[in-house]
Amino acid sequence: MDPANDAIEQARRAGFDMDLLETNLALTPEERWRQHDTALEFVLELQQARMARDAKLQPTPPAAR
Amino acid sequence: MQSFSQLLQRLADAGLDFVIVGGYAAVAYGSSIVTRDLDICAVLTPENVKTLRRTLADAHPRHRLTHKRLSFLRHPGAGQPLQNLYLETDIGVIDVLSSILGVGDFDRLRSQAETLEVGGREFRVISIDDLIKAKEALGRERDLLAAKELRAIAAKRAQREPGTGSRA
Numbered sequence: 001m002d003p004a005n006d007a008i009e010q011a012r013r014a015g016f017d018m019d020l021l022e023t024n025l026a027l028t029p030e031e032r033w034r035q036h037d038t039a040l041e042f043v044l045e046l047q048q049a050r051m052a053r054d055a056k057l058q059p060t061p062p063a064a065r
Numbered sequence: 066m067q068s069f070s071q072l073l074q075r076l077a078d079a080g081l082d083f084v085i086v087g088g089y090a091a092v093a094y095g096s097s098i099v100t101r102d103l104d105i106c107a108v109l110t111p112e113n114v115k116t117l118r119r120t121l122a123d124a125h126p127r128h129r130l131t132h133k134r135l136s137f138l139r140h141p142g143a144g145q146p147l148q149n150l151y152l153e154t155d156i157g158v159i160d161v162l163s164s165i166l167g168v169g170d171f172d173r174l175r176s177q178a179e180t181l182e183v184g185g186r187e188f189r190v191i192s193i194d195d196l197i198k199a200k201e202a203l204g205r206e207r208d209l210l211a212a213k214e215l216r217a218i219a220a221k222r223a224q225r226e227p228g229t230g231s232r233a
Contacts, residue, residue, distance in 0.1 A: 004220035011217030014210055016097070021214070024095040025221060029190075030183040033070050036092045039099050040067055 067157040069103040070184070076105070077186045079120040083107040084178045084189045086165055086199065091211060093181060093190050095218045098211055102158035106191070108171050109147040109163050117150070117161065124154035167202020168195045193219050 001009065012018055024032055069089055076083060084107070085093065088100025107113055118126075118138055126137035130151045137152055150161040164170040168191070178189040191199070193215060200212035 004223060007213075007216035007220040011213045014213045016214050016217065018217070020097050021095060021217065021221070024097060025218070025225070027095075029093040029181045032092050032095060033089070033183065036089070036099060037068055037070055040069075040101065043099060043101075044067060 069157050069159075072103055072154070072157050072159055073188060074184060074186060075120050076117075077188060079116050081107060081113060081116050081120070082175075083161075084171065084174050084191055086162065086174070086191045086196070087160070088211070090190045090196055091200075091215060094193050094196070094215065094222075096211065096214055098214065102160055104160045104162060106162050106165055106171050106174050109150065109161065111143070114147060121152070121154055121159075124156050126152045126154045126159075129153040129158065165191070165195070165199050167198045193222070 008018065011021075027035070073085070083105040085104070086106050087102070087104030088096070088098060089103050091098065092100065122138060127134040128137055128140060128151065131140075134153070137150070141147065148163050150159075152159050152161070165174055168174055174191055174195060175189060177192040177195055179192055181188050181190050197212050197215045197219070200208040200215065
């Protein structure tokens, strides 16, 4: 296998979605960054929601009851 | 609100000479991996530190690796040499590195960097070859995985536009 196809095959085997990669490559760098920032914002919102839920689930200390 | 694009625009508008490295550089090339920090390479001269402080002042930059989250606006004091900065701000986490493991210092990185136009501004981004070297030099599982994706991206770029990929 030539080096280029070998690199693609190795990435595929590592679990990367080549269709998604093709979609990303069709975008401009600006669009890629914008898409990334939106995804990061969503990840951070999910993280905050999980932390808020976990805080609610903490038992109230006896002294505070 | 986290916005690496906004951070980059501010730094570019302030005239800071820097190269985008790390995960956000990988995203510029098409990586699908979400990164939580913006890494840039710049020489941390007193003048550049002053520029960074002025540019980030209203975003409350703090040293994120210090226990008390010391303010970057006051620490370190004047005259103290700096190698790297690891900051969190109200608009995102930003690391400023003076050299990149496996690649070299700012001048070396800048000489091979690609220039991308985004939002009417030009940004220097570490070359994909150097980015692969940097990820592989770090050697952590996640960086090696990222390097695999970058090698595939470089291969696809070379197939689409010969001369733009790496030696992958």
